[in-house]
Structures are given as C-alpha cells and as structure tokens.
Amino acid sequence: MLGQWLLYSPEVRSAEQALMGGHFPHSGTDLFADDLATSPEQISHRITSRIDVAADHIESLRLNIFQEEQMAPPYAMFSLLRGAVESAATACWLAFPADAVTRRLRALRVAHHEAKDHETYVHHQMERNPNLPQPEGSPPTTAPKRLLEALQFNPAKNKLTYVEIMKDVDKEIQIVPGRAWWWEIENCWRLCSAMAHGRRWAQSTVLKMEIVSEPEQTQSVTARFTPSAQWLAWAIVHAVGMMDLALYRAQELGTRRDGQESTT
Template sequence: MLKDRTRVPPHVADALHQINNWQKATSEPSPAVEPGSSLSGDDAKVPTLRVSSAAYQCFTHAVDHLHAVQALLFEAKVIHSYAPYSLLRAAVEAAGEAIWLLEPSSRQERIRRCLKRAYENVSKGKEFMDLADLQPSGRPHAERVQEIRDLATLHGLDPNGVCGRWSTQRQLKYVDEAVGGGNGNLAQNLWQICSGFAHGREWATLGLLERTVHSQVGNVVQVRLSSSTEVLLNMLSMTTLLTGKAKKLYDTRRTCHR
C-alpha cells in the first residue's frame, strides 16, 4: 500500500505531477490546431477522419489509463498484483499509436496511417456486430470501407495496403526506432511485459512479482505473489515518459512555426 506520494523517488513524483496536469487538460476541449500547422494541412486532406482527432484521442486514452493507475496507488491506496500492468499496457499502446501517427515528416505517410487506423476501427467494429448479431445503426460497413479506399486512392496510396494487416507490435517497433533517444526498445519492452501480465503468463508474473514461499513438497511450491512497488512505479514513470513524447509531438504538429 502506498500512503504518501511525497515519498516516491523524484522521477516518479515528476511523472505523477505530469499525469495530473494531463488529466485536467483532457477534461477540457482539445487544444486548437493552428492554421498553417502540419495537422491543419493533414486535416484538410481527410476532413471526415482528421489526423489531429485520431492522435489526440490516442493521447487521452493513454492519460486515462495512467491516471487510473495513479488513483489505485495513491487514492484507493491498494496495490493489485496484476491489474495495474494491464492498465499500463493500454497506455503504452495508445501513446505508441499517437507517436506512430504523428512522427512521420511526410504528410502522405501520416494520412496513410490515419486511414489505416480508421480501417482497423471499422473492421473490428464489424467483427463485433457480426458476433453479437447486431445491425449497424449508421452507415453500412461496406460504404465506410469504400470511403477509406477512395481516400487512399485520392492521395496516391495503395488501398489494399491501407486496408491490410494491423500490428501493434510493429507500431511499437517503429516507435522505438523513431524516438529511441537512448531508451532502447522501451515501448516494445513495456508492452511485452504488461501483455504477459494481462494474459496471465508465468514468465512475466514470476519474473517481476515478489514471491513469498509458504510451503514446498517435492517440486510443488506454494507461493504468494505480490507486486513490487519499485518495479510498478518505475514502469508507470517510463509509460509516462512515452506518453510525454506523444504529447510533445502532437503540440509540435498542431502549432504553426513561423
């Protein structure tokens, strides 16, 4: 249990302060996209999808999950063994996706990624509707896909590539290559570890959690697993660092540099 956030290491305290600021900011309307900025040009090319909206939505998702971890630790004052890592996994994915959308210097490439994200959303939505035997309340799936394909063609992109395979792991590999800055495979490492927790994989839980042995009979060991406060806070800090990179990139793209 964490009782006092003032006792955490300075780098974690900085992360907590940043998360609070972001949480307040994301409760307000999104920051204005300035005329003449990179994102204003992107949005003009795909006004029905808007690259700026897609990227900021990813950022707000990351912040929401980070704030949930903070609330668990310092407001509910409880450290779950597994749940915080699932929340961090979602934050890593969302922050990584924002960076993936915004980092390319090429407008055509930013548009391609925005269209690809839109197709993934439409495709997964249809999978759910089919599984639940529900009928769409809005435009038919085929019409929405065709709009994406038409936009791809309009901007000189391969519609089959835009409407092709989606890979979170490939996105995060790109993120590490693009914004590494001495952090190695930070995004991929965080995501892999947190995914291990989310899926209940022993390699992750036994590797990171603290173990208390209760009994052992032959090869059968009874242990109690509990979260390491130090590991969890460091992972929270690193995920906040990744989210900060996404926010900085968003602010760079949305402002006009004269």
C-alpha cells in the first residue's frame, strides 16, 4: 500500500503540470472568474503550487523509504509528511468552497498571511543588516489587504492558522462524488507535527521498538525504533489523497466542458 500511494503522487503532479500547460483555467469558468477577481493573487496558481509542494515532499519521502542501504530516519519522514499534508490541505481549502466569495476570500487570506511573513522577514533583515538597500515599492500586503477590506474582512482580527484550515477541510471533503473516504485531516496533521517535533505521545503511537542487543554485564540494552507501516500509510494516503482531490476540484472549476459557452 505504501508503494502504491507513493507512486501515485508523481501521476497527480504530471496531471497538474499538463493541466497548467493548457491555458488553464479556461475562459468563462468559475476559476477563471476567481483569478480575475483576486488578481494578482490568482487562486489557480496557489492551488497548483501547493500541489507541487506536497508532491516534492512525497517524492523525498519515497526516495527515503525505498533506499536499500540504510533505514530512513523516522522523525524526518513525518516532517516530510507534515509538509505534504499542510500543502495539500491548503490546496483543498482554497478549491473546495462552493461559493465564489469564500474561495476568493480564502485565497486573499493566504496571500495576506504570506505577505506578512515576508514583511517580518525583511524587517528583521534590515534590523540585523542596516546597510542593506531599502526595499522599493509598496509593502507586499497592500494588494491583498485592500481586496480583503473590499470583502469587509479584517485580516488583523482573523489570523490564518493551520488549525482553521485542517478543521475546514475535514468537514468539506468528507463526501466527494466518486472519491468518498473517511478523512481525518486534522488528526493526521497533528500526529505528523507531533512526530516532527519528537513529542512523546506521538512516539508511543507511531514507533515500534526492536531490541538489537542485550549486553551481558550491564542493565542497558540497545534498541532500534522504526515507524509503523500502518501509520506511515495512513498519513501518506491523506497527503496524496488530498493532492488528488485538490486537482479534481480545480479541474471541475477551471475546465470548460464541451458545449459550455464562454461568459467573458
């Protein structure tokens, strides 16, 4: 099962890249209108870029798991899975709302959140290196903040968190035609994050201990800890499954069907 899902990830990425190479989204579709309404923060680019990021993490994990010379580091594997789950869930969070206003609001919130991170980074750099040239132009938060305020949304009072994203996605993708599955997005993310940080409750949940040697004259033993294939598979299915769902939804929103007339 591990191999099946790990090998499916490149297929999702290939489909996404083929889609983006074909003048996507199509003129007259919902996603095309979303892109126009949120320009320059196009939703389609944010969805597909998050699929790409998730695919990168899964590919690194695949290379780790299938290497033959040494065992893959267990904590690092879940760090990769956390990154994949966060990126894939964000892609779903952007794509799945049925109404255009919610999709656009979410895209602008992501843009504003990233821009605030950038501003903080630049501010810290300037404090530490005052001789660096001052950035030119408007602050990067200007455009998304202006568009958010037009939607009567105050980003300062509603900071975006992964907890919010996971909870929303958990509810929104439970029933998808042809792709029904019992999703546990928030729990999966929490477990991957806890393993990435070495928290004990996650260690006791995920890791299996194998006694390697028992010295005869001491009370110490040498043990090897390996992640349970069951928990690895559970997290991989969530990450790759959400990549697939995000792409499915993007195609649904951004592809003009035969006979559908352009509205622009």
